[in-house]
Amino acid sequence: xxxxRDDLRELAAQAPGVDLADRxxxxxxRRRATRLAAISAAVVCLIAAGxxxxxxxxxxxPPIVLAPPETKALPLPEKGVGPVEQxxxxxxxAGCERREWRLATRDGEVYAFxxxxxxxxxxxxxxxxxxxxxxxxxxxxxxxxxxxxxKAPLKxxxxxFEAEYTLRLSHDGLRFVVSGxxxxxxxxxxxxxxxxxxxxxxxxxxxxxxxxxxxxVVLIKPYDKTxxxxxxxxxxxxxxxxxxxFSLLSPDGHTLSRLTGSTDERPRxxxxxxxxxxxxxxxxxxxxxxxxxxGLRPARMGAWLNEHQVTVLAVPQAPRxxxxxxxxxxxxxxxxxxxxxxxxxxxxxxxxxxxx
Numbered sequence: 001x002x003x004x005r006d007d008l009r010e011l012a013a014q015a016p017g018v019d020l021a022d023r024x025x026x027x028x029x030r031r032r033a034t035r036l037a038a039i040s041a042a043v044v045c046l047i048a049a050g051x052x053x054x055x056x057x058x059x060x061x062p063p064i065v066l067a068p069p070e071t072k073a074l075p076l077p078e079k080g081v082g083p084v085e086q087x088x089x090x091x092x093x094a095g096c097e098r099r100e101w102r103l104a105t106r107d108g109e110v111y112a113f114x115x116x117x118x119x120x121x122x123x124x125x126x127x128x129x130x131x132x133x134x135x136x137x138x139x140x141x142x143x144x145x146x147x148x149x150x151k152a153p154l155k156x157x158x159x160x161f162e163a164e165y166t167l168r169l170s171h172d173g174l175r176f177v178v179s180g181x182x183x184x185x186x187x188x189x190x191x192x193x194x195x196x197x198x199x200x201x202x203x204x205x206x207x208x209x210x211x212x213x214x215x216x217v218v219l220i221k222p223y224d225k226t227x228x229x230x231x232x233x234x235x236x237x238x239x240x241x242x243x244x245x246f247s248l249l250s251p252d253g254h255t256l257s258r259l260t261g262s263t264d265e266r267p268r269x270x271x272x273x274x275x276x277x278x279x280x281x282x283x284x285x286x287x288x289x290x291x292x293x294x295g296l297r298p299a300r301m302g303a304w305l306n307e308h309q310v311t312v313l314a315v316p317q318a319p320r321x322x323x324x325x326x327x328x329x330x331x332x333x334x335x336x337x338x339x340x341x342x343x344x345x346x347x348x349x350x351x352x353x354x355x356x
Contacts, residue, residue, distance in 0.1 A: 073102055073110045073111055073112040074111055074112065075111065075112050076103055076111040076112065076113045077111070078147045079143075079144070079145065079146050079147030080145065080147075081103075081105060081109070081111065081144035081145065082105040082106055082107045082109065082144070082145075083105060083106050083125060083126030083127050083144070083352075084103060084104070084105060084106075084122045084126035084127075084129060084144065084352055085104050085105055085106045085126065085341060085352075086104050086341075086343060086344060086349055086350065086351050086352075087101060087102065087103050087104070087113065087120065087122065087129070087349070087350040088101070088102055088104070088343065088344050088345040088347065088348065088349045088350070089101055089102075089345060089347040089348045089349075090102060090345065090347070091345070091347065099347060099348075100112060100114065101113045101114060101115060102344070102345075103129075104344060105126075106126065115131035115132070116131070116132060116133070116134045116158075117132065117134065117158060117161050118131065118132025118134075118139075118156075118158070118161035118165065119131070119132060119139070119161065119165040119166065119167035119178060120132070120167065120350055121167040121168070121169050121176075121350060122169070122350060122351075122352040122353075123169050123170075123171055123172065123173045123352060123353075124169075124171055124248065124302070124303035124352050124353035125171065125352065126352040127143065127144060127145060128141055128142060128143050128144065128169075128172070128173040129141070129142050129144065129173075130142070130167060130169055130173055130176065132156070132158075132161055134158045136151060137155050137156060137157060137158070138151055138152050138153075138154055138155055138156065139151075139152040139154065139156075139167070139176075139178065139191075140152070141169075141173045141174060141193060150173075150174060150193050151193075152176075152191050152193055153191065153193065153196045153197065153198055154178075154189065154191060154198050160180070161180075164180065164181055165178060165179065165180045166178070166179045166180075166206070166207060166356070168207040168208070168209070168210050168355075169210065170210045170211055170212045170215070171211070171212050172212050173193075174192070174193040174194050174212070175190075175191065175192050175193065175194075175210055175211070175212060175213070176190075176191050176193075176210055177189065177190050177191070177201065177207035177210055177217065177219075178191065179206065179207055187200075188200070188201040188202065188203050188204075188205065188207075189201065190210075190217060201219065202219075204221055205219035205220065205221050205230060206219060206220050206221065206244065207219055208220050208229075208246045208247075208248070208249075208256075208355055209246075209247075209248040209249040209256075209355075211249065211253075215253070216231050216232065216233070216249055216253060217231070217232045218230070218231050218232075218246075218248075218249050218256065218278060219232070220244065220246060221236075222242045222243060222244060223242065224242065225240070225241070225242055226238050226239060226240055226241065226242070227239045227241060227242060227243050227244075229246075229256065229278055231249075231254075231278050231279055234279050237278065237279075237280070237281035238281070239258070239276070239284075241258075241260060243258055243259070243260070244355075245258055245259040245260075245270065245299075245300060245301060245355075246258045246301060246355055247301035247302060247303070247304065247310045247311075247355065248301075248302060248303045248304060248353060248355065249278065250304050250307065250310075251304055251306075251307055252307065254277055254278055254279045254280075255275060255276070255277060255278065256275070256276060256278040257273050257274065257275045257276075257301060257310055257332050258273070258274050258276075258301065259272070259273060259274075259298050259299075259300075259301060259312070260272050260273070260274045260286065269297055269317075270289075270297060270298045270299070271288060271289055271297075271298070272286050272287060272288050272289060272335070273286070273287055273289060273301075273310075273312075273330060273332050273335060274286045275287075275332045285332075287332065287333065287334060287335035288335050289312075289330060289335045289337060290334075290335050290336055290337060291328075291336055291337035291338070292314050292326075292328060292337050293314070293323070293326065293339075295316060295317055295318065295323050296314040296315060296316060296317065296323060296325070296326060297314060297315060297316075297317050298312050298313075298314050298328075298330075299312075299313050299314060299315045299325075300312070300313040300354050300355060300356060301313075301354070301355055302327075302351065302352075302353040302354035302355060303352070303353030303354075305329050308331050308332060308333055309329045309330065309331050309332070309338075310329070310330055310332055311327055311328070311329060311330075311340070311353060311354065312327070312328045312329075312330050312337075313325060313326075313327050313328075313343075313351065313354055314326050314327075314328060324342040324343055324344075325342065325343045325349075326339060326340070326341070326342050326343075327340045327341055327342075327343070327351065327354075328340060
């Protein structure tokens with residue numbers, strides 16, 4: 001299976017643009033023929049259909065929340081830092097060997113941050129970050145407020161992270177799945193930091209959601225026209241669509257949402273949210289998304305803000321529009337959207353809780 005990085009590099013060669021591939025990915029695998037064709041055409045196509053009704057482009061056109069201008073960033077302090085809003089890479093200046101990272105908090109502070117190579121993530125509440133330490137050859141979890149750091153019970157050489165990796169954190173960050181592919185080493189490991197355990201998972205399954213402690217772990221595996229959803233400890237269920245675009249597991253412990261659109265037209269543009277029971281399967285409840293700014297399309301889902309609202313990242317449809325990507329809170333009962341914030345750069349972006 002090809003990686004999302006491969007897919008979207010090919011897309012970028014055709015029409016340079018701002019997409020989640022450049023912003024929040026470096027994780028999800030994609031089948032090139034199906035996924036790239038859908039994304040490429042969606043950039044230039046203005047027509048899509050809902051699951052059961054014709055999609056009408058009715059936008060509330062809320063004002064886009066532009067990111068504040070970049071100021072000189074101070075080094076990230078050892079402690080006393082507020083929750084993360086986003087982590088992003090700065091544009092590469094001439095001759096630079098590696099692009100610098102910035103950590104922006106919800107209260108507007110911006111810090112310089114150099115996690116080095118390898119996977120990086122933030123917990124859904126933004127209070128803890130996880131990243132690979134080349135010095136210690138493992139993944140570290142760091143509490144931004146008090147500075148406490150935990151070391152994961154695994155050893156990985158730096159060269160292992162030259163391939164694609166995804167790091168999916170639990171809410172407290174002390175349990176996670178790290179998955180790799182595209183290189184000689186392709187681990188799929190469930191790591192419990194507090195217990196000091198590492199469990200090998202079946203290869204080929206992509207991590208979507210990890211709960212604290214003994215809570216549920218959700219993996220997915222797309223096929224040609226269907227996707228298997230597996231909550232560990234239960235039988236996998238089948239979704240009638242090829243997709244990676246799922247939310248984290250709801251606070252109720254069994255509900256998942258996914259982005260969807262017309263299944264009988266290509267290209268498909270995600271215009272709806274389908275909600276279903278990840279344990280029992282059965283019929284999905286689908287609502288049309290409303291209130292997303294014209295020129296943007298829903299692209300990725302993330303953490304739940306409460307039992308009814310889930311975060312969604314929307315990215316520009318047309319690369320040359322100059323619009324920033326926006327994070328929304330969307331009500332899965334009504335489809336109504338509420339703007340939260342804009343991403344700051346066109347490069348790689350890590351957003352707390354967003355599945356990528």
